[in-house]
Amino acid sequence: MKWYTEYWTNHVKFSIRIKKHIYTKETRFQKLDFYDSYEFGRFFALDGYMMANEKDEFIYHEMMVHLPMNANPDIRNVLVIGGGDGGSVRELTRYPFLACIDLVEIDEEVVRACQEFLPLTAHKLTDPKVNLIFADGAEFVSETKKVYDLIIVDSTDPIGPGEGLFTPRFYRNCYRILSGDGILVNQHESPYFDDTRKDMKQIHKKLKSTFPIATVYQAFIPTYPSGHWLFGFASKSLSPEFRGDEDLLSRFKLRYYNKAVHIASLALPNYVEEELR
């Protein structure tokens, strides 16, 4: 019996019993591994950190996508940076009124491996509205002439290939290519352990210095360190309040997100509010 172990801090580890290590590859950018597990089904890891698993990926992807989509029902053009597993794209394709979804992923091998081993998240990457662009997200936003209504930064942690997606320059470029009601959301680490809390504070500070509106929202994601995970919400003009269509949402048959969860996800515990101040 084998265990896959993640160190959440130097002093805390989280271990998952593995059925089989099904794929491993050193890509140009990172180490990519796929496993079959008893508790979480299939999952993949980048540089030793679990990114998505079949049991709870829906929580992360639903919260990443449906909160901004329901803060501004006029979103038509979306840019996803990172997110090579396709989970965010899958959630976006539920909205019939979207015009285009550009996915900019630095590592094509992540996309191809997820298409082979994790169809649960990747199966909408071939949707006609989706354009796959294999490029560095930081370079892409500095060069593109396109305007987006929503940018989803579905990245790894601020080390390794994801680092460039956490710089002030990156955020300024995102601001530049967003429409007037434009929204940026990103994965924003966790308030609980020291290391991720430092990252959280840094990210928030940078977003706040770029966007007039910058806050965080949260979800219960048991397989990310501490299970208390944050998303950043930044925009030029719109608050994160719910402005969605509940009838449309009910047809999606989501498993986590709903209007009440949207509103609740913005209510921060005192200790988190204080750290962000």
Next chain:
Amino acid sequence: MKWYTEYWTNHVKFSIRIKKHIYTKETRFQKLDFYDSYEFGRFFALDGYMMANEKDEFIYHEMMVHLPMNANPDIRNVLVIGGGDGGSVRELTRYPFLACIDLVEIDEEVVRACQEFLPLTAHKLTDPKVNLIFADGAEFVSETKKVYDLIIVDSTDPIGPGEGLFTPRFYRNCYRILSGDGILVNQHESPYFDDTRKDMKQIHKKLKSTFPIATVYQAFIPTYPSGHWLFGFASKSLSPEFRGDEDLLSRFKLRYYNKAVHIASLALPNYVEEELR
């Protein structure tokens, strides 16, 4: 370097690096252990499950106490069942208008050891309003003639010494000794892993068949399995909405609970709502 390990399921384990195992005792009821750890400070475990640690006990205890206290500002007499670490009592003693706090704990050794090794939670057990009663909570509620406005069932899981605190008979007796606006809250397990989800459904079913109002609320508690933990809220007449005094609350300088968190804690993800239906 030693690790304390908890199996969250047969296939998932959570491990904490230990500085020192400072106390161990087989009491009449259970195995009691105290440890010093790097990440969570001091903590204690009953029968191998962590109950409270210095890093995040405030989340559990604040949510256990302040939600019901702020759903009914007329609460004067409180019964705590279990909760031998004193954390729930500590939060209750913040309210100057409480008349009496009866703590019924089956295992005196838990109280005495927490007073020695975990003063952070136990230091208000000597408050003049607090009566310590070392007895079986299930027997106590079947015999007492007293009437309470709030019953807090701060128990272990529904196995071992805590088992009697999850029966229909126990809930019926609680109903009997509650005042007209009376509220019961209890630790209600987690929706995420199979075993705790089964417990969650059982507890909810029993509470619903006893009380006209029965729902759950949730908090981010990273050291409990999955980090997504539920509390039960049951009452004769009052909904769990916020009716508290925000000025009083701000003087408490709480680290987790606030009015927005109160309201948000009641917003359940779709998959949790479906399991409870």
